[in-house]
Amino acid sequence: MLKSGDVVLTKVQFTDTFEVKTRPALVLFEEFDNVIVAGITSNKNMKGILLTKKEGAVKESVIKLNYIFTVSKMMIEKNLFSLSVKKKKEVFESFVGKLKGLK
Numbered sequence: 001m002l003k004s005g006d007v008v009l010t011k012v013q014f015t016d017t018f019e020v021k022t023r024p025a026l027v028l029f030e031e032f033d034n035v036i037v038a039g040i041t042s043n044k045n046m047k048g049i050l051l052t053k054k055e056g057a058v059k060e061s062v063i064k065l066n067y068i069f070t071v072s073k074m075m076i077e078k079n080l081f082s083l084s085v086k087k088k089k090e091v092f093e094s095f096v097g098k099l100k101g102l103k
Helices: 085-102
Strands: 006-013 020-031 034-041 049-051 061-072 076-082
Touching: 006 034, 006 061, 020 061, 049 085, 061 085
Parallel strands: none
Antiparallel strands: 006 020, 006 076, 020 034, 034 061, 049 061
């Protein structure tokens, strides 16, 4: 069962090329076998939340809260690790900050 804060490997369809690749992503939540995730990249020049090897990443990476998408639960290949409570709080606070314009 997937839970918020899990880092998974999932198939991702890119909108600009329609190419499907396997990429890491952070599970935000799951509902009705649809999994809402934030993309993760090893390109540290991108804006986002740093994810270190010490925290479980294969290499230094960035959680991209500006790259959120939905995948079917069937597209998730495996669960890699879960974020610490401290890192989940950092993601939550950053995400809420981006949504403040909805108030």
